[in-house]
Amino acid sequence: MSVTTELKHLSEKEKESLEVAEASRETEWTQPSFVAELFLGRFRTDLITPYPLQSPEDKAIGDEFMVRLEAFLKDNLDPDEVDRTGDLPQNVIDGLAKLGCWGMKIPKEYGGLGFSQINYNRAVAMVASYCGSTAVWLSAHQSIGVPQPLKLFGSDAQKKKYFPMFAKGAISAFALTEPGVGSDPARMTVTAEPSSDGKSWTINGTKLWCTNGLVADVICVMAKTPSKTVNGREKRQITAFIVEKGTPGIEYVSRCEFMGIRAIQNGVIHFNNVTVPSENILWGEGLGLKLALITLNTGRLTLPAASAGMSKQALQIAKIWGKEREQWGAPIGKHEPGAVKIANMAASTFAQEAMTYYTSALVDRGGADIRLEAAMAKLFCSEASWKIVDDLMQLRGGRGYETARSLRRRGEKGYAVERMMRDSRINRIIEGTDEIQHLFIAREALDKHMRTAGEIMNPKASMDVKMKAFAASARFYPFWYIGLWMPGLFRRYSEYGSLAGHMRYIDSTSRKLARTLFHQMIKFGPKLERRQMILGRLVEIGTELFAMTAACAKALALEKEAPSETGPRELADLFCREAKLRIHAYFDGVACNADVAESKVAAKVLDHGYEWVEKGIMVDDGEGFKGNFGPPKTS
């Protein structure tokens, strides 16, 4: 069914956006997913245990490469200089090419390194811990740029043509965003029109914030192609095109400057009658958005790996500084607030890696649907690493706010904490903002319910269809719902030892989560889609439960390898304790919150209702500053 047909409360524009998003969803769940099961109240530990640690053979390949990459970075790349100048030197780009860094994910048969997802992530994480800009160059090319969709959907001819180029160092980019298209691709204005003989397409319009776009040899461009009529309704089409550098009509308009990752080559690109051959379509006409979403399922894993890499850097700085810096008679890491920050960094970093590398192992192994796991890893790690960097800045005090160059100039150690902060903030925005991740995860979490009972609420569904949905609901819900109230008496998780209590908690809380989600569906009906804060809290609970499970499962696996090492168990234990506190707060927030009152106040703010609060400042109106010193009236 269409999720949009029953949403009478939505505007036409909103429906259109949802329809485009729905049309590009992967509708089938043909492979198992730990997280999808969790949202249904089923704690399927068999899908996550034994935790898939990297095989010794694959690890050896990664280790050998990391040693060479580390040496190259140390000898050739000064991350503070790159940040200061805003440029990645050509010798670094060339050197990375010599190492094979632009072809890490390209299959060996085409001259690439043919890395597993795990080794690719490990390499990008190491680069991210050193130089955020360089990590984004690599990731924009290989996580969302042309190689990944080419690997998944390219024709043999396309692979033969482009893979060897990338393996030798050609760089690619991905162009979806436009001035009016951020999170919502339905507003896309860049068009591609077919020629009358069907042999080529002509692209027109403007793309914004295309990372690597200004230097890329090849760009994957998303464009609106002529709509099709399906069952009497207009179906919008978005198609992915491979566009090569030097094609007439490409105009690089402006290089964008950012708060962090300052050396990325990101900008505005005009496409003025840019003609590409039809064989440059990736996958097929109208499949562009679906391609982007599927590509991102795996592509998105680089970002949590990079976040974990940065978190490790923060942890090691905090460890040294927390002991070295003494104030009020004790090292700052021994004052309780400092200790809490440092402990949280260690536990959270462990959990970030556990989630990311579990999901990456599934990519390498195949046979699993990772869309929810990858989205959660991205959501969790980008938020967690931002908190870690913020905590590190607090621990470093004034020195955290000072640049590495300035610190060194006056003879202190040049920890680049302010650069880390500037570099890491973007992670909560790119490749799906936090809010869009909440929506995406919530939609998938509700999918089983929508497929079972959705047609009941669809005003356009025939009586026959409704009756079938009633029958399916009658078969599914009574048993399922009663099962959600059953305590998990038979599962003690004793193999987890001191972590067993956490496992039992996840088991019972997954059922509470499924019940709560179901209750909210009944309470709000189709309008639940509007209650994004409630959905967001439920998504966060699911994410914490996934992180807890991954941390416990990984601890158990590591312990099996090195039984005398208690560290993983201790960190998993601490992470679970902290996660439980957050989960309680989220459940409380579902039951009692100020969401409606906040929406009302926000509507009045947007309507200029509280302008008196803004008095007494110099107003930034985007074009300059104006005084706004009128007397503060409250009406």
Ligand SMILES: Cc1cc2nc3c(=O)[nH]c(=O)nc-3n(C[C@H](O)[C@H](O)[C@H](O)COP(=O)(O)OP(=O)(O)OC[C@H]3O[C@@H](n4cnc5c(N)ncnc54)[C@H](O)[C@@H]3O)c2cc1C
């Ligand atoms: C440094 C950088 C690099 C980038 N690289 C690329 C690239 O290589 N290729 C590319 O195509 N794009 C790229 N982007 C674009 C990036 O993906 C977008 O910034 C991102 O998708 C968000 O879009 P937006 O900024 O227009 O925000 P908007 O979509 O305008 O959203 C603004 C805010 O509103 C929230 N919001 C939007 N819709 C909803 C909703 N329905 N419900 C709740 N909240 C909502 C968002 O979460 C966000 O907080 C890059 C951007 C930057 C800054």
